[in-house]
Amino acid sequence: MKNLDAFQEAIEDAVQQYPEGEFMKNAVVFIRDNGAKIKVVGDVWGIPSVEKNITQKVTADINYNIGDRVAFKNDWEKIIEGTIIGINSNEAMVEYINSRNKKLVRDTYAFDKLTKLKSASSTSPVVISQNNPQMISVKPTKPEKQLYTVNSETLRMREEANANSLVLLTLKKNAEVELIEKTTEEWWKVKYNGMVGYVSSKYLSK
Numbered sequence: 667m668k669n670l671d672a673f674q675e676a677i678e679d680a681v682q683q684y685p686e687g688e689f690m691k692n693a694v695v696f697i698r699d700n701g702a703k704i705k706v707v708g709d710v711w712g713i714p715s716v717e718k719n720i721t722q723k724v725t726a727d728i729n730y731n732i733g734d735r736v737a738f739k740n741d742w743e744k745i746i747e748g749t750i751i752g753i754n755s756n757e758a759m760v761e762y763i764n765s766r767n768k769k770l771v772r773d774t775y776a777f778d779k780l781t782k783l784k785s786a787s788s789t790s791p792v793v794i795s796q797n798n799p800q801m802i803s804v805k806p807t808k809p810e811k812q813l814y815t816v817n818s819e820t821l822r823m824r825e826e827a828n829a830n831s832l833v834l835l836t837l838k839k840n841a842e843v844e845l846i847e848k849t850t851e852e853w854w855k856v857k858y859n860g861m862v863g864y865v866s867s868k869y870l871s872k
Contacts, residue, residue: 735784823863827853
């Protein structure tokens with residue numbers, strides 16, 4: 667499709683059938699061959715309106731770690747997933763892949779705009795309390811390095827997680843790299859001799 671207007675309208679039509687619908691999961695898209703008509707069906711999710719008498723109070727602290735997977739809404743109300751790479755007193759820097767151009771993006775978001783999806787295996791946690799919103803430093807534990815070996819004759823390490831990005835260096839077969847993050851299924855963030863970049867995961871073996 668040349669543009670996503672019709673697709674977006676089909677999603678909105680499906681979601682707006684429910685008063686509190688915001689987004690969809692497990693969606694199935696039906697498109698005519700000429701692209702003139704699109705239908706979307708699936709599970710509609712949303713947040714209950716304040717008009718409903720919600721009395722449950724969240725009292726648990728929210729723990730944020732560098733390396734946590736989080737979700738948030740961008741300026742176009744699209745839900746994005748990313749990884750926290752930095753934290754200060756009231757916001758986090760999140761790294762994610764732009765779904766349009768596949769480029770790596772880093773931006774800051776307030777904690778109340780983030781939804782925690784998965785905790786990091788180890789790093790220094792930051793506790794944000796609803797009653798006392800201050801950061802609490804906790805002594806970090808040293809993570810165990812995840813090492814992988816290059817299984818192809820050569821493997822290019824790139825500046826960003828896409829095939830058109832600048833090549834930082836070329837790794838040879840059996841070179842050992844340290845896994846930093848599985849950024850996407852295809853691209854992993856790794857370190858080699860102090861240099862950090864992105865490589866294609868299919869050319870790495872445990």
